[in-house]
Amino acid sequence: MKIKKVLITGASITGPTLAYWLHHYGFAVTVVERASKLRLGGQNIDVKGPAWAIAQKMGLEENIRAANTTEIGIRFVNGRNQTLAEFPKENALSMTQELEILRGDLVQILYERTKNNVCYRFGDSVSNLMESENHLAVNFASGHSEDFDLLIVAEGIGSHTRQLAFSHPPNFKFLNLYTAYLTISKAATDSRWARWYNAPGGVVFILRPDNYGETRASITFFSRDEQYRDLTLAEQKKVLIDRIKGTDWESERLVKEIERTTDLYFDKVSQVKASRWSTGRVALVGDAAYCATPIAGKGTDLAMAGAYILAGELSRGNTYAEAFQAYEQRMRPYVEKCQKLPPGVPSLVYPTSRLGVGLLNSVYRLLGSGPVQWTTGLFSQKKNPEMELELPDYNQSSGSEYL
Numbered sequence: 001m002k003i004k005k006v007l008i009t010g011a012s013i014t015g016p017t018l019a020y021w022l023h024h025y026g027f028a029v030t031v032v033e034r035a036s037k038l039r040l041g042g043q044n045i046d047v048k049g050p051a052w053a054i055a056q057k058m059g060l061e062e063n064i065r066a067a068n069t070t071e072i073g074i075r076f077v078n079g080r081n082q083t084l085a086e087f088p089k090e091n092a093l094s095m096t097q098e099l100e101i102l103r104g105d106l107v108q109i110l111y112e113r114t115k116n117n118v119c120y121r122f123g124d125s126v127s128n129l130m131e132s133e134n135h136l137a138v139n140f141a142s143g144h145s146e147d148f149d150l151l152i153v154a155e156g157i158g159s160h161t162r163q164l165a166f167s168h169p170p171n172f173k174f175l176n177l178y179t180a181y182l183t184i185s186k187a188a189t190d191s192r193w194a195r196w197y198n199a200p201g202g203v204v205f206i207l208r209p210d211n212y213g214e215t216r217a218s219i220t221f222f223s224r225d226e227q228y229r230d231l232t233l234a235e236q237k238k239v240l241i242d243r244i245k246g247t248d249w250e251s252e253r254l255v256k257e258i259e260r261t262t263d264l265y266f267d268k269v270s271q272v273k274a275s276r277w278s279t280g281r282v283a284l285v286g287d288a289a290y291c292a293t294p295i296a297g298k299g300t301d302l303a304m305a306g307a308y309i310l311a312g313e314l315s316r317g318n319t320y321a322e323a324f325q326a327y328e329q330r331m332r333p334y335v336e337k338c339q340k341l342p343p344g345v346p347s348l349v350y351p352t353s354r355l356g357v358g359l360l361n362s363v364y365r366l367l368g369s370g371p372v373q374w375t376t377g378l379f380s381q382k383k384n385p386e387m388e389l390e391l392p393d394y395n396q397s398s399g400s401e402y403l
């Protein structure tokens with residue numbers, strides 16, 4: 001039998017990247033996305049290391065450069081909006097990277113690159129799976145049924161299809177944080193600098209400019225309880241507003257924006273640690289398999305590298321079980337490195353007491369001081385994760401048929 005038909009669930013970053021490469025190697029690909037259209041929310045992400053190498057192989061360099069958010073660096077500010085420290089994007093300590101792009105723009109670019117060669121179906125999801133020796137029989141929530149050779153789950157951290165396929169759920173390492181993203185109107189205090197403010201009570205606000213004349217906000221707060229789950233939009237808004245109301249800085253502006261938004265992403269910050277990434281004809285990729293959280297700053301690398309390697313291993317012409325195993329062997333050491341969080345995260349970076357915030361602000365001042373910036377510029381090159389993961393050239397091995 002030849003493996004030909006692959007179903008991918010999830011059309012964010014991982015799904016379309018995987019679809020591109022599978023189509024490139026001759027597979028017939030269907031992508032099913034639960035939302036009724038692409039979900040384009042979120043903040044800036046940086047395309048660097050393996051993600052940049054893969055984007056180049058896909059011919060997306062110009063599209064990504066053209067969508068640059070224009071952010072020039074990050075400022076840490078106090079409650080009176082005075083800058084404590086600033087890190088321009090050239091600085092090794094800056095969060096702003098050379099190729100900064102809105103997450104939604106990257107999703108759109110990947111979709112545009114694949115939509116003519118891949119069958120996309122929006123507003124649907126897998127409701128039931130039945131695996132036999134030769135195929136997977138898939139039933140969808142819409143009532144549609146179809147047989148596929150393989151199913152690759154790229155549904156992100158809260159994947160439902162993962163539950164249908166795997167007898168045991170993965171481990172979730174909750175980082176005692178919740179995070180929310182929303183797009184807000186630009187205000188007089190916004191500029192091409194991102195601003196980071198630590199409010200007392202373990203709340204961090206980050207406001208970043210986008211390339212559409214608006215501002216992308218993230219609100220992250222510390223909480224030891226995993227109490228907020230399966231909330232409606234109205235409930236999510238209430239949790240957020242209760243948490244930030246009365247904190248100083250621009251919290252009142254954010255409360256108003258939360259009240260009026262329809263585009264709110266709210267979730268707990270957890271890492272996904274799955275003991276295995278495949279079972280039978282089903283494999284996991286991206287956040288569904290190994291979410292490292294936005295705090296690790298490696299979500300795009302892991303998404304695109306996992307997709308590239310999984311497609312490449314499937315193209316080699318071994319059995320799908322061997323391909324899944326090879327994908328896991330190549331990716332797992334890199335995932336483990338990416339999931340290691342810097343010391344002090346989250347407790348020191350999200351302090352709950354005024355004293356903790358004061359101490360952290362002193363650290364920002366020190367790091368932002370001229371001599372320290374100069375020294376870090378000399379000694380700490382921005383990490384280049386491309387060097388930490390080999391991306392084989394699978395074109396040499398593709399074209400074989402599956403057993």
Ligand SMILES: Cc1cc2nc3c(=O)[nH]c(=O)nc-3n(C[C@H](O)[C@H](O)[C@H](O)COP(=O)(O)OP(=O)(O)OC[C@H]3O[C@@H](n4cnc5c(N)ncnc54)[C@H](O)[C@@H]3O)c2cc1C
Pocket residue numbers: 009010011012013014015032033034035039040041042043044045103124125126154155156157158159160161181265285286287288293294299300303
């Ligand atoms: C709306 C949104 C905003 C985000 N904003 C940021 C951000 O600002 N910063 C950041 O670092 N990371 C953000 N992320 C997470 C980031 O995209 C991922 O960490 C990373 O890029 C890996 O992506 P992924 O494709 O594996 O998973 P995700 O990006 O989580 O995408 C999963 C996709 O699968 C879809 N899906 C879910 N369940 C099903 C189902 N049962 N059937 C079919 N489709 C399903 C979802 O609608 C989504 O489109 C955001 C994710 C989303 C969905």
